[in-house]
Amino acid sequence: xxxxxxxxxxxxxxxxxxxxxxxxxxxxxxxxxxxxxxxxxxxxxxxxxxxxxxxxxxxxxxxxxxxxxxxxxxxxxxxxxxxxxxxxxxxxxxxxxxxxxxxxxxxxxxxxxxxxxxxxxxxxxxxxxxxxxxxxxxxxxxxxxxxxxxxxxxxxxxxxxxxxxxxxxxxxxxxxxxxxxxxxxxxxxxxxxxxxxxxxxxxxxxxxxxxxxxxxxxxxxxxxxxxxxxxxxxxxxxxxxxxxxxxxxxx
Numbered sequence: 373x374x375x376x377x378x379x380x381x382x383x384x385x386x387x388x389x390x391x392x393x394x395x396x397x398x399x400x401x402x403x404x405x406x407x408x409x410x411x412x413x414x415x416x417x418x419x420x421x422x423x424x425x426x427x428x429x430x431x432x433x434x435x436x437x438x439x440x441x442x443x444x445x446x447x448x449x450x451x452x453x454x455x456x457x458x459x460x461x462x463x464x465x466x467x468x469x470x471x472x473x474x475x476x477x478x479x480x481x482x483x484x485x486x487x488x489x490x491x492x493x494x495x496x497x498x499x500x501x502x503x504x505x506x507x508x509x510x511x512x513x514x515x516x517x518x519x520x521x522x523x524x525x526x527x528x529x530x531x532x533x534x535x536x537x538x539x540x541x542x543x544x545x546x547x548x549x550x551x552x553x554x555x556x557x558x559x560x561x562x563x564x565x566x567x568x569x570x571x572x573x574x575x576x577x578x579x580x581x582x583x584x585x586x587x588x589x590x591x592x593x594x595x596x597x598x599x600x601x602x603x604x605x606x607x608x609x610x611x612x613x614x615x616x617x618x619x620x621x622x623x
Contacts, residue, residue, distance in 0.1 A: 379434035412589035519550030
């Protein structure tokens with residue numbers, strides 16, 4: 373269980389003494405094994421929120437509690453151990469261009485222990501097979517399509533058997549066919565392993581296909597949340613209606 377409790381995040385405005393609020397009093401609970409969507413327009417605070425979960429961003433106020441443990445103040449080895457439990461998949465794939473596909477998937481092992489064992493390589497090959505890319509183990513990222521690169525990123529995210537995978541606009545750079553392939557893969561992995569998925573997106577279609585719960589952000593605040601079916605069928609917040617296209621845009 374991930375509990376986001378009264379989380380706010382402010383930044384000092386560049387060149388000024390004033391502060392900008394990216395997040396304001398966010399309260400969310402994400403259950404184990406859930407596929408939870410966080411959606412909003414550009415600038416709503418989605419990416420900032422997801423980065424507070426793995427502490428790439430430290431909340432200005434509030435706390436992140438995971439399985440009953442307040443992780444907000446973790447540092448050093450404890451923080452590194454926590455981040456191995458919470459993997460992240462990025463929009464731009466984040467692969468190492470000079471490393472082979474296999475070496476990219478092995479990177480979390482090297483980061484954790486300083487070396488890659490034969491067992492690690494065997495595990496990485498199993499993961500590449502799981503995402504349908506075993507034959508690309510010796511290829512380089514530049515030789516792969518965008519959808520294939522994202523599948524490598526998913527295999528890498530799975531390398532340390534995470535409890536949570538954070539997907540930050542993971543399909544926004546992909547064509548519709550590749551998007552569907554990635555979404556189905558993530559859904560199936562969640563069902564098979566019980567890993568929790570937190571999906572950050574501006575696309576209602578992505579949420580509808582993969583998520584069971586959704587929270588809608590607008591200007592750094594949660595304006596609506598609940599089961600996907602209910603929120604989509606009867607949106608309450610104006611931001612949700614805009615995202616669903618249920619407004620008269622020519623008014």
